[in-house]
Amino acid sequence: MNETTSQTDSGKRYYIETYGCQMNEYDSSLVAGILEERGYEKSDLAEDADLILVNTCSVREKAEDTALQKLDSIAHLKRKRPGTRLGVIGCMAENRREQILARIPQVDLLLGPDHYDKLGSALDAGAPRRGATTGLGVDRNQTYEGFFPAAPSTVSAFVAIQRGCDKKCTYCIVPFTRGPERSRPSHDILEETRRLVDKGVVEINLLGQTVNSWRSDISFAQLLRELGRIDGVRRIRFTSPHPRHFTESVCLAMAETPAVCPHVHMPVQSGSSRVLRAMRRQYGRDQYLAIVERLRRHIPDVAITTDIIAGYPGETREEHLETLSLMEEVRFDSAFMFAYSARPGTPAALEPETISPQEKLARLQEIIELQQSHSAQRLSEQVGRIEEVLLEGSSRRDEREWIGKTPHFRKVLLHPGPEARPGTILPVRLLARRGTVLRGEVA
Ligand code: SF4
Structure with missing residues (x-):
């Protein structure tokens, strides 16, 4: 039992606004x-809540600005209802503490990603008379063992298996805000998964900054196999694996565990070995391509998605072309693509920016256009196939039209009939591509 189990706040309402990555969604x-x-x-409106928490992200400047603007508007709410407690959690609580308190003095509570277990005692202590109650700094042992998330309202749920990151890529703020890598014990992960299945979840998404470097009493490959043996787990996904830890045994576990989906989101960031070295990514172009080859050898139709950064400091035109040629070689199914932007406090922020903003955006545009053509080709190649589609819910425009996903993480629109329920898996014939989605009919 943890310190939070007494029902001391019954009747009160909370509202959480979440920014940033899937790990933040899980933490919320x-x-x-x-x-x-x-x-x-739970309250769906900040206006009705006694406690408002904003879970923040520091990965990109835009995410920080959006969260600060939201905090401004919530502070306005608090002026009208002074009894409301306002807390900032997540990476900005850790990273932008002074700035937040100077700009929004109404904040009562600041908790970094390793201090959510202190929420109960902070609430018991009441509103501070001056300043904010804080829980900050990296806790190298924090894995939230014995803490389980609220019941999800969806048939798919995240399960965080790892916290922090040991990789220290030069452009990334995560190791500073979330600290070193820690693996959650396997018994806790298996227990959380069983609880989720009992609540109707059929798909779990394992989360970690370098999820496949997870290791506790068993290896990551063994964990996949153990999770695949839990009754009711129909699909297992994981994100984001680091190329360096994509071993033969992980590929084999994926291929041999029917519940593990044939989709891998494996960030490449650049196609140039020199740029990858400068980023301290711990692999080169050839190693990345060898892992793609290994994956396709074990799982021939595997879908591969990625992250790409355009215009890292010092990237030459030739090195940018190497990224385009790697994209041609792999033909990713989709990608998150960004122009490099310096994050204060990271080693890369000390590098002189050698590429003009216009050139950076032009390179990004070339990457986006190439990826769009690959994404369209990869989707069109699926037309005519029959795939197992997991129904997620009906679309907003037309309630007879449902949205589902194939094991390869491709979105499908279909009319499954009045008996359709979220969580049902149906065989679906893929009829046509419509933009970035497929249309299908029950086979
Ligand atoms: S692997 Fe690199 S980019 Fe990913 S969280 Fe760790 S330091 Fe950041």
């Missing part, structure tokens, strides 16, 4: 679990 559900154990109920 973890915090919601802590609050619900205390008797809090």
Whole structure:
């Protein structure tokens, strides 16, 4: 039993606004679990809540600006309802503490990613008379063992298996805000998965900054196999694997565990070995391509998606062309693509920017255009196939039209009939590509 289990706040309502990555989404559900154990109920509107939490992200400047603007508007709410508690959690609580308190003095609570277990005692202590209650700094042992997230409202749920990161890529703020890598014990992961299945979840998404470097009493490959043996787990995904840890045994576990989906999101960032070295990515172009080859050898139709950064400091035109040629070789199914932007506090931010903003955007545009053509080709190649589609829910425009996903993470629109329920898996014939989605009919 953790410190939060007494029902001391029954009747109160909480609202959480979440920015950033899937890990933040997971952390918000973890915090919601802590609050619900205390008797809090979820509110869909900040205006109705007794406790408002903003879970923030520092990965990109834009995410920080958006969260600060949201905090401004919530602070306005608090002026109208002074009893409301306002907390900032996540990476900005860790990274932008001074700036937040100077700009929004109404903040009562600041908790970094390793301190959510202190939420209960912070609430018990009441509103601070001056300043904010804080829980900050890296806790090298924090894995939230014994803490479980609130029940999800979807048939697919995240399960964080790792916290922090040991890789220290030069452009990334995560190792500073989330600290070193820690693996959650396997028994806790298996227990959380069983609880999710009991609540109707059929698909789990394992989360970690370098998820495949996870190791506790068993290896990551063994964990995949163990999870695949849990009754009711129909699909297993994981994100984001680091190329360096994509071993033969992980590929084999993927190929031999029917519940593990044939989709890998494996960030490449650049196609140039020199740029990858400058980024301290710990692999080169040839190693990345060898892992793609290994994956396709074990899982021939595997879908591969990626992240790409355009215009890293010092990247030459030739090195940018190497990224385009790697994209041609791999033909990714889709990609998240960004122009490099310096994050204060990272080693790369000390590098002189050698590429003009116009050139950076032009390179990004070339990457986007090439990827769009590959994405369209890869989707069109699926037309005519029959795939197992997991129904997620009906589309907003037309409630007879449902959205589902193939094991390869391709979105499908279909009319499955009145018996359709979220979580059902149906065989679907893929009829046509419509933009970035497929249309299908029950086979
Ligand atoms: S692997 Fe690199 S980019 Fe990913 S979280 Fe760790 S340091 Fe950041």
